[in-house]
Every structure is written in C-alpha cells, then in structure tokens.
Amino acid sequence: MYTCAKAFRLQWKIFLGTTIFVGIFSAVYEHYAHGIRSKPMIFAFLYPLVLGLIPVVAIAYISVMKKIAYKGGIRLGVNLYYAGIATLTFGSIARGVVEIYGTTNHLMKYYTIVGCPLLGVGFLLIIIFLVKAVNDTARAEETEDGDESDIAEITE
Amino acid sequence: MKKPFPIGAIIFGVLLCAWTTYVMLDVFVIVRPMQTNATEMNLSMFASITPSPTPIPTATPVPVHDPDATPTPEVTSTPTPTPTPSHFSEEVIATENFYSNDHLAIEISEYREHNTQIHVAEVWVTSAQYIYTAFAKDTFGRNVYETPSEMCKTKDAVFAVNGDNYGSREGGYVIRNGVLYRSNKYEQTSRDVLCIMADGDFVFTSYYMANAENLLNIGTWQAFTFGPVLVDNGEIKVDVNSEVDLCFVTNPRTAIGMIEPLHYVFVVADGRTEKSYGLSLYQVADFMLRYGCKKVYNLDGGGSSTMVFQGRVINFPTSYGSYYEREVTDIVYLR
Numbered sequence: 001m002y003t004c005a006k007a008f009r010l011q012w013k014i015f016l017g018t019t020i021f022v023g024i025f026s027a028v029y030e031h032y033a034h035g036i037r038s039k040p041m042i043f044a045f046l047y048p049l050v051l052g053l054i055p056v057v058a059i060a061y062i063s064v065m066k067k068i069a070y071k072g073g074i075r076l077g078v079n080l081y082y083a084g085i086a087t088l089t090f091g092s093i094a095r096g097v098v099e100i101y102g103t104t105n106h107l108m109k110y111y112t113i114v115g116c117p118l119l120g121v122g123f124l125l126i127i128i129f130l131v132k133a134v135n136d137t138a139r140a141e142e143t144e145d146g147d148e149s150d151i152a153e154i155t156e
Numbered sequence: 157m158k159k160p161f162p163i164g165a166i167i168f169g170v171l172l173c174a175w176t177t178y179v180m181l182d183v184f185v186i187v188r189p190m191q192t193n194a195t196e197m198n199l200s201m202f203a204s205i206t207p208s209p210t211p212i213p214t215a216t217p218v219p220v221h222d223p224d225a226t227p228t229p230e231v232t233s234t235p236t237p238t239p240t241p242s243h244f245s246e247e248v249i250a251t252e253n254f255y256s257n258d259h260l261a262i263e264i265s266e267y268r269e270h271n272t273q274i275h276v277a278e279v280w281v282t283s284a285q286y287i288y289t290a291f292a293k294d295t296f297g298r299n300v301y302e303t304p305s306e307m308c309k310t311k312d313a314v315f316a317v318n319g320d321n322y323g324s325r326e327g328g329y330v331i332r333n334g335v336l337y338r339s340n341k342y343e344q345t346s347r348d349v350l351c352i353m354a355d356g357d358f359v360f361t362s363y364y365m366a367n368a369e370n371l372l373n374i375g376t377w378q379a380f381t382f383g384p385v386l387v388d389n390g391e392i393k394v395d396v397n398s399e400v401d402l403c404f405v406t407n408p409r410t411a412i413g414m415i416e417p418l419h420y421v422f423v424v425a426d427g428r429t430e431k432s433y434g435l436s437l438y439q440v441a442d443f444m445l446r447y448g449c450k451k452v453y454n455l456d457g458g459g460s461s462t463m464v465f466q467g468r469v470i471n472f473p474t475s476y477g478s479y480y481e482r483e484v485t486d487i488v489y490l491r
Contacts (some may be wrong), residue, residue, distance in 0.1 A: 105179060105183045
C-alpha cells in the first residue's frame, strides 16, 4: 500500500528543494535588480516553506500515517492544496518581476483568485478525508482488538 | 501498491507555466495600441494666459562630454544656473552646447559629482506650450516603443529627454499636450503626479487630491505619473531612508526641475558603469536644489535615461551593462 507516510516523506523533500530554489532565484533576481526591492520577489520562498514544507514535515512522521492509504479524497485534496501553493508561488515571483520592472498588470490578480480557492478547498478535503481515514483506522484497530479478545474468551 | 503517476500535477504545471508566460508577454512584449496618430495639441488653455516678460538666457561655452575622454574632474562647487540672461534670438543660433530661437533657449552643461557624469540642460521658453511631449510611433498604448533620437527626428526636436514610461503601466494619469489620454489611477498609490500648467508652473498632486479631468480643466498642459517629487518649494522631499522602497542605490536618473515658471532644468545622470556610478534620488534632489530649482520631479530612470540634443544622444544610456539607447514609450521635447 502506498501510504500517506511514504507520500509525505517524499513530498517534504520536494518542498525543501522548491523552497531553496525559489529563495536562490529571488536572491539572484534581486541582485541584478539595480537595488529595486520587491517584497513579493523577496518573500516568494515563504509559500513553499510555510504552506508546504513545515506542515508536511509535521504530519509525515505521525505513526498513523503509515496505516492510511494515499488515495481518493486525500490525494485529491493534497493535489489541490499543492496546486494552490504552486499558483501563489508563481504569482509572487511574477509580481516581483513586474514590480522590479516598475509596472503592474491586471492579470496578476488571477494568481490569487485561482490560488487561494485551490489552497482552501484542498485543505478542507485533506482535513475531511484524513480525519475520516484516521477514525476508520482507529475503528478497525478497535474491531481487531475486540475480535481477538472474543476469540481469547471462546478459547478459554 | 505503486506510487501513483502524477499526471494531474504535470498538466497543472504546464498550464501554470503557460499562463505565466502569457502574463510576462502581456507585460513586456504584446503591443496594445489604444490610439494611433496621437499627435493632437489642445492649445485652447493658452488663450487666457497673458505673456510674461521674456526671461533672457545667454550662451556660455561649456565643455562637451566626449565618450573616449577621461571623465570630467569631480566638481566641488555648487552648480549654478546661468546668471545673466540676455536674449532669445530672432534667428536660430545653434552651437555645440547652445540653441536658441525666438521662443526657446537651451544651454547644455556637464557636471561631475559622486563619481557620476551629470548632463544638465537649462531651458528658457516664452510659453509652456513649447514644452512638448510625444508618444513612441505617435501611438498611445502599451508596449509601444521607439528610441528618443528616432522620435526627435520625427518631431524635428532640438532637445529631448525620456518621459515617464507611461506605456509600460496600465494606470496613471496621462495628459499630453493638453489632451487627456488616461485617467485611471496607478495601483501603487504612492505615485506623485507632476502637472506642467499652461502658465508654466509645476504643480504636484496625487490621486487622493485630484482626478485627471479636473487637472485638465484647470489648465494642465502635461501630466506625468512617475515620481517621486524630489524638491518642492525649495525643500528636498526624499531622504536616504524614505527612498528605500523605491530604489536606494545609485542609478541613471532623469529629472525635470523648475527654477521659475518658463525657466526649467532637465538633468540626466549616467550610471551603472565604472566611469559613472549613478545617483540616488536624494543626490539628484540635492544637486538640482543647489542648481536653483524650486520644484523637481523624478522621471523614468535606469536604462531609459536619455538626453538628446540637436540629433545626438549626449549622455551614455546603459542597458544590460553596455551603452545602448533603449526604446522608450514617450519623450519630453523642445523645438
């Protein structure tokens, strides 16, 4: 079974790489920006770090994740959530490029318009299906324990 | 069970990259002309202006900057405007550093401060209507570009500097030659607006204080949206700390200043090279204040900073680390 633990342990490494890459990209871009400072460019790395790396690391090593399959609603939620992070990160970098050039563009708002709902819906799906899966797992374990004790009583 | 193939992530990634490419093309490349043949001049606002006594400049020989020459020695004295004006000329007088006709006089000089070559054009006009502006390819729109020297040829201009680069933004007031082209506000609300009024005065305003239609109605001949205001009523309005958000390092600069109505100073500072570092906004403000300007406004700088005099680019525009006359969306010119 491809478990959530396996998936999240791979994904946090991807987020670590993404955070480092975005951070280096922003630093290099700012270095050649003739001193013009853009907060969206400077802080773009925070999206994969705060929304991706930290929460994924936090849940990847919870023992119950080894018992939950990475599929269905959880996988859909995670994909939507990550799509939201990617959209917001791209948007932040794009906004930085445009700001450093000294302009604006009406299309920038679509990164937020698309990214935030993806993030929100994905997060909700993860919570709903993960909680359900944890409960199901706990119930299954209780049932197994109950069956074992019934068998033990019968045997006696 | 095997790890699932991330087909959805790949498709989404491709779409996101495609969208971002389109956004970048829209920002930098895709030409969006909104009005072609935008050459109209609304001179009606000058009908009510009483001609003021003519300020009279004098031609003074000044050194000309030679690209191969050693940089001019650092100037420590305070730059000063030409002290004793004498006259505009009925006939055209054109020397290497001076030009005059019956309504216009321009004197070009150079200074060196802060390891930077500063090109100064002191200008006298008999009326503000001789401070013209032009759009690249005579087209009002986004991402329409042309070099200042090409625009000078088209307009038969004697002198020009780059404008406010209105065409790379979607917002910001644009009033040119008495015609309102754009009245929507710029998203960065800190932008100051410079209005050159029909009486020759400079008026600084912002979106909070005035809308574009009102500015036109009260006699705004030209309005620029870039900034910030560097000097107002003889006081420097920027300092080293306050300019951090905009740009705290030295750069090529273009600024326009007013000593008094109908007596102006255009400054272009070269930058981003070993020979000429460039100026901070504060240094530009300080230089122009010492030159005698009561009001100074910062125009588009960086690679756009260009000064053209009698068909020749007299500064050293730099883009991508080399000398290169960058195409711009608009110029301020005299003829």
